[in-house]
Amino acid sequence: MSEREAQTHVTLDAVARRAGVSLATASRALNGTARVREELRQRVRAAADVLGYIPNAHAQALASSSSNTVGVICHDVGDPYFAAIAGGVMRAAAEQDVLVMLASTFREPAKEIAYVSMLRAQRARAILLIGSGFQDPSWERKLGAELAPYIRAGGRVAVVSRHRSLRTDAVLPENRSGAADLARALLRLGHREFAVLSGPRELTTVADRLAGFREGLLEAGITLDAGSVVHGAFTREGGYAAARELLVRSAGVPRPTCVFAVTDVMAVGALAAFREAGVRVPEEMSLAGFDDIPLVRELTPPLTTVALPLTAMGESVISLALREPRGARSRVLRVGGEVVLRASTAAPPSPPTGSLLWDTC
Amino acid sequence: MSEREAQTHVTLDAVARRAGVSLATASRALNGTARVREELRQRVRAAADVLGYIPNAHAQALASSSSNTVGVICHDVGDPYFAAIAGGVMRAAAEQDVLVMLASTFREPAKEIAYVSMLRAQRARAILLIGSGFQDPSWERKLGAELAPYIRAGGRVAVVSRHRSLRTDAVLPENRSGAADLARALLRLGHREFAVLSGPRELTTVADRLAGFREGLLEAGITLDAGSVVHGAFTREGGYAAARELLVRSAGVPRPTCVFAVTDVMAVGALAAFREAGVRVPEEMSLAGFDDIPLVRELTPPLTTVALPLTAMGESVISLALREPRGARSRVLRVGGEVVLRASTAAPPSPPTGSLLWDTC
DNA sequence: GTGCTCCCCGACAGCGCTTTCAGAAAGCGC
DNA sequence: GCGCTTTCTGAAAGCGCTGTCGGGGAGCAC
Missing domain, CATH: 3.40.50.2300 (Response regulator)
Structure with a gap:
């Protein structure tokens, strides 16, 4: 009672035991990945509720080797230009039930590369690069070296306002x-x-x-x-x-x-x-x-x-990235600017x- | 060669094998968690470089049961008020080498609760709630029910501009x-x-x-x-x-x-x-x-x-949350407003x- | 040479989940 | 009643990493 120990998390195993079913069934019941007798399903859900079960997203990601986070890299969220685009990204992300990892480079090219690397480690489903790139061959090369293996491994990349050195999807203002x-x-x-x-x-x-x-x-x-x-x-x-x-x-x-x-x-x-x-x-x-x-x-x-249309551009770029993998062709969405x-x-x-x-x- | 298969990731195991060391040594060499003979260390690093190894953050988080992401929930990043605070959060996050998961509720109280739950699943090290809460007892109760177990399990919560129903750290403008x-x-x-x-x-x-x-x-x-x-x-x-x-x-x-x-x-x-x-x-x-x-x-x-001082408030709230766990006392940072x-x-x-x-x- | 300590390193047991695979149970026609 | 299919469930094998534990060498004093 007076133990001030950090309480450990409720695991699926505990839920399964309480519901009197196997681990596999509990998983299936909660995720709906396979048919489970209605009665068991309810027992599992009830057990999960009672215990306050929260799945461990890391374990899920590891086991299923897939995650529902996307990474967004911009220059500075505090800047109204990026804030507007980010707003659009967030809205679309919410609709598609993905979580967004946001990073600001504060205009340091090296940081962008570092963030791409971190997002790779996170096995982000997609990486969005928002805002103009730099005309620096060395930087472009390094970024490409970071991005190419990511894409080869199934990662999606989409950019806004950036000449795509790689064949990535892009939202390009005119x-x-x-x-x-x-x-x-x-x-x-x-x-x-x-x-x-x-x-x-x-x-x-x-x-x-x-x-x-x-x-x-x-x-x-x-x-x-x-x-x-x-x-x-x-x-x-x-x-x-x-x-x-x-x-x-x-x-x-x-x-x-x-x-x-x-x-x-x-x-x-x-x-x-x-x-x-x-x-x-x-x-x-x-x-x-x-x-x-x-x-x-x-x-x-x-x-x-x-x-x-800044907000719409933000919505577009994430939809572009999350859409079914193109047949190796990159899609480019050109956005007209109206005087x-x-x-x-x-x-x-x-x-x-x-x-x-x-x-x- | 012409196989258009999604290439699988390079694992630590592959690095270890290539360097001719055990898995454990490779891990230690890369993370510096224990002394490793300099020669081996270099071999491992070289192998990692050659193979383009990127650690799997999910596996790391699972094995070490700790992550370096913090969640930030605000009403709308597109709004200049939140954009300014978020800018501060991002800056401090970069310094402390943590990744930020950002969520916008678009002013729907229910979404806030849903996001807290998602961030719990992500085992975020801290959750930051930015912006005024709602005076709705039912909502407060639900939010508390989400947050309390999170805190009990060692999670940190800090808020900006919000009466803390829980004993959380807070940055409170006057x-x-x-x-x-x-x-x-x-x-x-x-x-x-x-x-x-x-x-x-x-x-x-x-x-x-x-x-x-x-x-x-x-x-x-x-x-x-x-x-x-x-x-x-x-x-x-x-x-x-x-x-x-x-x-x-x-x-x-x-x-x-x-x-x-x-x-x-x-x-x-x-x-x-x-x-x-x-x-x-x-x-x-x-x-x-x-x-x-x-x-x-x-x-x-x-x-x-x-x-x-919006940006500073953003920096403060994340520092507050990441600082060494307080001795059960919640810290409140009051920020004066200057006319x-x-x-x-x-x-x-x-x-x-x-x-x-x-x-x- | 022996005994002891001090370092490093490798084997291995998980972390919490998904998913395959095979088996149990149930339904059906003959 | 038998053989077959169909449907559901459980056991178990990972996913890729960290951290513990024990062993093997090197080094030192005697």
Whole structure:
């Protein structure tokens, strides 16, 4: 009674004994893996209830060599972009009765590999890689070396927003065409002078969005010179710093009339920087982002962006991974990005020369 | 070669054989659980490397009856409040080399119980319950019935923002005094007419914050009548709807000059509602929230709120749970909320009678 | 050389479950 | 009543690992 010993778990064996049946029958009764006389079934269930039996998932996994957990690796759950996708993953996971092991790499490529390895050890049914990969051959090789044996052993891998080096299922936002569409929409508003707040060069998503944006601009014969692309971290602070840098750079020269931040999170930082610097958005400077994370609708002005169905993407990627193994073909789900024009973009202010002209009228 | 069979896993047995040592030695060499001659150790490691050995975590857990996963149950990872806390949990988990199983209940009490049960089956080292509980005796009883045997068997439970029905470790924000402090700060600004946008009655957090706010107001002799407390869902939409309801209710009567939304997420919705209705914040209406989720700093105007160190709370709760088992005493970490006055609150507009007076001057 | 200690290592017994395999029981037609 | 099929149940063999226990060598003092 006063024994403060850690109580041991109730085992299936105890349940079986109490129900007066064999271990095998108890297992079958509880899992419904084979027909068991109704009377016995009830006896077993009753015994399990009374004893408060909870199966040992590890023993089950070991014996049946299968588990119902999936691993999800993202950069940072605290980031609204990943939070939104993770939300979708969780919802779909709940429906399919799988447990999710979540890992945040905090943007350290090495950690991603370490987590894949841990999830392999857990014999996760699937591993989901969320968010842009890195353009680093050594890293790609190591990740591939981790993933390939996993897949060969029957593991499923699916990715979001990542060039699949392996033949994995993937949910791929149309970064390139989305950014191009955005560029066109911005051109249509009348802008001719652009700048880009870009993320780390090694992220493939950054490269795609930047390329797409350039592509769209090029249709109007506009090119971005090196000075008008500022690289920063993939965070609010990165966007803030990049925007400040941009303002410094364009101190002498004519300032761009429109800035594209490659993610909404960075755009949020940029908006703050502009506000602090007294640059009015959109009157003096238009600003656009990418992703349509929920919070950008709450900004003043609300942010023009390329909307991605983040939650749905999360749901898709796990369904993709859990679906019946494809016939060696990897499935790719392309998700279109829709340009949503909000109040953060407007027609550019009249050019300085023009206003000078008018001033002298 | 062309066999498309799912390849089986490399076992420790294979490693041992290849290294020419026994199973036991291989295990010891890899885990460092006992001294092994350096030469053998290297042979084993080399063999493991060559074969690409990945231990089977289930087998390890079964044999050693211990695992390094902790379960985290929250209402919705997509919500910035939980995302922030989860971010902290993930960071601390990474440091302590534990894997996190994350579950979202989507605010269904029954799901929480189901998840606790699943985590019990997983033999999670600890279970963390994040976010307000429900004031529902039947639910509390069931949850207790799930948790008590888990704890008795050596499991650790820790909670954030929840009255612990069991003697569990807890990280408890000072909801009550925080809200009271906020009320005082708001009174100091000159407000006398208040309204509250409240959450679901059954959430304990709501009750505490509401009570604290009332308490603060009472010091100035002010009471909230039933009509000035509007209940809504614990979401942005809930806040939006509640704010609209409030505007409708106060159509005839003098409108409050200051509104307290019991969470920032609701305040975000309220801000949108006020903006749509043409009610200027803070000129015509002051608005304050609670939590200080990251996004409220980006709003226009930035939101006055009671700041909680969300990420740190996440780190604390997992550390609390993983620390050496307390001597039967549960540890409670109280976290103070700090009132942060931002531009969403200001002195109330001059009262109608006053302005009338001045008008006639 | 003998006796003793101290280290390492290997054999083996589980951990708690699933699943195969074979046998018992029951049902059926003749 | 006999042989056959059909249906259910129990015994037992793992799943892959850890941890205990005992033995074999090496090392040392005498």
